[in-house]
Amino acid sequence: MNMTKHDLRLLMFHEFKLWHNTSEASANINRAWGEESTRDQTVRRWFGKFRSGDESLKDEEGRGRLGSLENEQLHEVVEQNPRQSVREMSQTLGVSIATVKNWKAKIIEDYLKGEKAR
Numbered sequence: 585m586n587m588t589k590h591d592l593r594l595l596m597f598h599e600f601k602l603w604h605n606t607s608e609a610s611a612n613i614n615r616a617w618g619e620e621s622t623r624d625q626t627v628r629r630w631f632g633k634f635r636s637g638d639e640s641l642k643d644e645e646g647r648g649r650l651g652s653l654e655n656e657q658l659h660e661v662v663e664q665n666p667r668q669s670v671r672e673m674s675q676t677l678g679v680s681i682a683t684v685k686n687w688k689a690k691i692i693e694d695y696l697k698g699e700k701a702r
Contacts (some may be wrong), residue, residue: 587617587621589643590641592613592617592621592622593630593641594641595613595617596609596613596622596626596627596630596631596634597630597634597639597641599612599613599627600630600631600634606624606627606628606631607624609627609631610622610623610624610626610627613627657676657677658673658677658684658687658688658691659691661673661676661677662688662691670684670685670688673688
C-alpha cells in the first residue's frame with residue numbers, strides 16, 4: 585500500500601494525540617510503514633504545528649525547495665541587499681526560512697567569489 589503525504593500526516597496527528605514524543609512517533613510510523621516512511625525532522629515540524637493549535641493536515645504554501653524562478657528571485661534579493669534578514673527574504677519570496685537559509689549561504693559564498701550560483 586502506498587502512503588500519501590496526507591496519510592502520513594494523519595498518522596503523525598494520531599501519534600501526537602497519543603502524547604508520544606517525536607522520536608517515538610517517527611519510530612512507530614517507520615516500524616509500521618517502512619523505515620523510510622518519515623523522518624524525525626518532519627515529525628517535529630508537524631508536532632510543532634499541532635502544538636500551536638493548527639490541526640490542519642494541509643502543508644504550508646511555499647514549503648519545499650526553490651524552483652528555478654524562485655532561485656533567480658532569491659539571487660536578485662540577495663544581490664540587492666545581502667544584509668537583509670532571512671525572515672524578510674522568506675516573506676518576500678513566499679518560501680520557508682530554512683529554504684532561504686540553505687540557499688543564501690551558497691549564493692553569498694558564490695557572490696563573494698564573483699560568480700552566480702545557478
